[in-house]
Amino acid sequence: MKPKKINGVEVWKDFEDLAARLGLNVIERAVYSHLLRHTRLEGKLRLHFTLPELARKVRISRGPVRDALDRLAGHGALRFIERSYHGHLVEVRLPAEVPVARRKTETSGPSKPPSEPSLELMDFLRTRTLRQAIHAREGGKCFYCLRRIPRRSRCLDHVVPRAKSGQNSYRNLVSCCAACNWQKRDHTAPDFLRELYREGRLSAKDLRARLRALQDLKAGKLRPVVAGL
Secondary structure, three states, rough: OOOOOOOOHHHHHHHHHHHHHHOOHHHHHHHHHHHHOOOOOOOOOEEEHHHHHHHHHHHOOOOHHHHHHHHHHHOOOOOEEEOOOOEEEEEEHHHHHHOOOOOOOOOOOOOOOOOOOOOOHHHOOOHHEEEEEEEHHOOOOOOOOOOOHHHHOOOEEOOEEEEEHHOOOOOEEEEEEHHHHHHHHHHHHHHHHHHHHHHHHHHHHHHHHHHHHHHHHHOOOOOOOOOOO
8 A cells, every 4th residue: 555645735734833832942843844744754754863963964963953853742743762872763644643632722811820820731742841840759779670771761651641631740750761762652641551560570579569559640740840839
């Protein structure tokens, strides 16, 4: 069966609509458009690259490019298949395939702005500082398998996947290794932890502790440290 022909003009229109709805900045737009061009517009789903290579091609330094990749993955625009010092393999979604959270229904009448920032309302994928707060909360270990992971190999994972309306709240984001990020995909977190136990990557004691940690996370007991709050 021949692959479905993609209309570049329609993809670009969808890209502009998506970028506006997600509030993508200039760097995130540049990275996403580059990945789209070299995957879906060329009839491919995936692309392998190194961070220095991608940074050079989009003419942006590595740090901002790394942050853009993390945020695009958080939005569901791409998914890391592999992530290591040797390079990244990503699967790229067309703009029309990205699950965008529904807009909140506007309420009638004036509303009072909050007098101070609320941890509960924060998008923890929005800035590097907030993303690092999630990594710091886990103490350099994968939330799922408890393996210590190098700083550059850490991923942020949605406990409830974006495809199932998972939010970017501190209650739904955890720091994990690239292997768990890829293997978990759209599985529920409890089922994934039990899978790790069956594979021998978690002991029975660790499994119980991780399931309790999931409950604590959902209940808001695992609060990251954010300056000013």
